[in-house]
Amino acid sequence: MTGTAVVVGAGVGGLAAAIGLRRAGWRVTVLERRAGIERYGTAFALHPAAQDALDRLGVGEAVRRRAVPYRSAQIRTPGGRVLARLPLDRVEKKAGKPELLLSRPYLIDALLAGLEAFGDVPVKAGEAVTDTTELRAAHDLVVGADGIRSVVRGDFGTASGPRNIGSVAWIGIADFESGLHGETWGRGRFFGLTPVEPGRTNWYAAVPEGTTADDLPGLFEGWHDPVPRILTGTDPAGWLRYEMRHLHPALPSFVHGDRTALIGDAAHAMTPNLGQGACTAVLDAEALARAVARHGVTGVPQALRDYDRERRRTAQRTAFASRTLHRFVSTERTALRDGLARLLPG
Ligand SMILES: Cc1cc2nc3c(=O)[nH]c(=O)nc-3n(C[C@H](O)[C@H](O)[C@H](O)COP(=O)(O)OP(=O)(O)OC[C@H]3O[C@@H](n4cnc5c(N)ncnc54)[C@H](O)[C@@H]3O)c2cc1C
Structure with missing residues (x-):
């Protein structure tokens, strides 16, 4: 039954x-x-x-x-120096996928x-x-x-x-493919880039609560490519504010x-x-x-x-x-x- x-x-x-x-x-x-x-x-x-x-x-x-x-991702400094690699190859080897x-x-x-x-x-x-x-x-x-x-x-x-944890994430999908993926760690903020489908890049910017979309380009100015390109070259109307709770x-x-x-x-x-x-x-x-x-x-x-x-x-x-x-x-x-x-x- x-x-x-x-x-x-x-x-x-x-x-x-x-x-x-x-x-x-x-x-x-x-x-x-x-x-x-x-x-x-x-x-x-x-x-x-x-x-x-x-x-x-x-x-x-x-x-x-x-x-x-998702096969390759690195942790970087804002200047682009690689600090670490995510062990995605080990995940794949262990799981067989x-x-x-x-x-x-x-x-x-x-x-x-x-x-x-x-x-x-x-x-x-x-x-x-x-x-x-x-x-x-x-x-x-x-x-x-x-x-x-x-x-x-x-x-x-x-x-x-x-x-609440004191942070908010702005998230979006850019209409171009980033040559690099992973996370870039700054002071009190970080930026992530992942693949999502051919020709596009999924991104997220985790920043202190209260940060507006207008603040974002300034907060990530001078970071390695394509971070500033995403924040100045994509339409903020397509970005989502995501509560980190x-x-x-x-x-x-x-x-x-x-x-x-x-x-x-x-x-x-x-x-x-x-x-x-x-x-x-x-x-x-x-x-x-x-x-x-x-x-x-x-x-x-x-x-x-x-x-x-x-x-x-x-x-x-x-x-x-x-x-x-x-x-x-x-x-x-x-x-x-x-x-x-x-x-x-x-
Ligand atoms: C529209 C939307 C967009 C999202 N976008 C992202 C994203 O881009 N990135 C990311 O990491 N996570 C995103 N999330 C969150 C992510 O989907 C969840 O954290 C995760 O998938 C767990 O899903 P869930 O089904 O448990 O909860 P949720 O995805 O939150 O789904 C809960 C569902 O229950 C419904 N609901 C709530 N209360 C009631 C009620 N009283 N009666 C009937 N229905 C109710 C909601 O409308 C919602 O559809 C999003 C969630 C939603 C709803």
Whole structure:
């Protein structure tokens, strides 16, 4: 016997969970507060483990069609001197596949197409959930995939909430290919460049809170090419301001009662420094669906426990590491930081 599930939120985590649950034979409904599925956003990293999870959800091939491999990246000083190399080759050797980069719209499209292929999973836009009581009464499983400001998390009775870290990121995609990729570390700010698709470059500038788009060219003036070229040569109207926040304190459990689970940012929103936001959301979604498939509708409480055991510590460790890396990179004490970076293997 299978059950009914409602997924709150149609972001990466929610769409992936809906696919997994539907593949397990469940009847699934997705509720999304926005008027439509938002297809904006820049690039996501997809680590090999997340690619494997997407394969298990049946959308790995579609994702790989639009993704590009990420094989070479360096840490640089603003003057362009290389401090360290990211060990992407080791990741690839160990996993037998490279890390990938993909634009958010393509990942959302691939997940939506995977869901639409079933033909019977309603994704109801313009449905902002404010209270889960009715959802819990009407469904065997409620999945909170509603992001960092999760309403579903309100049921958990914890003090966890979004915490600012004093930085904001301006992000965008430039219409030319950068010859170099990785991060450039300055004093209290850093700039990242990654591939995203042929002919384009994904970039992000992490700067102190309060920095406006107008301030950016001045803050990165004199940095190596193509940093100033991006900030003076691309239209600021296409840039996105991205809040760098994390969930604090960490949740004691990702599950509540006998039918509610949190996934993705709702469970463990993290700073983007390790490029793990989308990966962890996909891993959570697939792990939850797998546990539910294993235990069936009568075993939902056990499935929730299994899911929490499989994902909570790992995801929270990743969130902690990401935040720690952010502090390290955005320090004002650059000599110590750069010296340590030179010691990095790789
Ligand atoms: C439009 C958008 C653009 C983004 N762009 C980037 C980017 O460029 N780079 C980057 O690193 N990260 C970006 N992110 C964040 C990134 O997608 C997430 O950090 C990560 O993928 C985890 O996804 P998630 O599904 O857990 O949460 P989210 O992606 O935040 O998705 C949560 C979803 O739940 C919906 N929702 C929230 N509250 C309710 C409610 N009460 N009722 C119903 N629905 C609700 C939201 O509208 C959203 O669609 C973006 C997120 C969004 C929503």
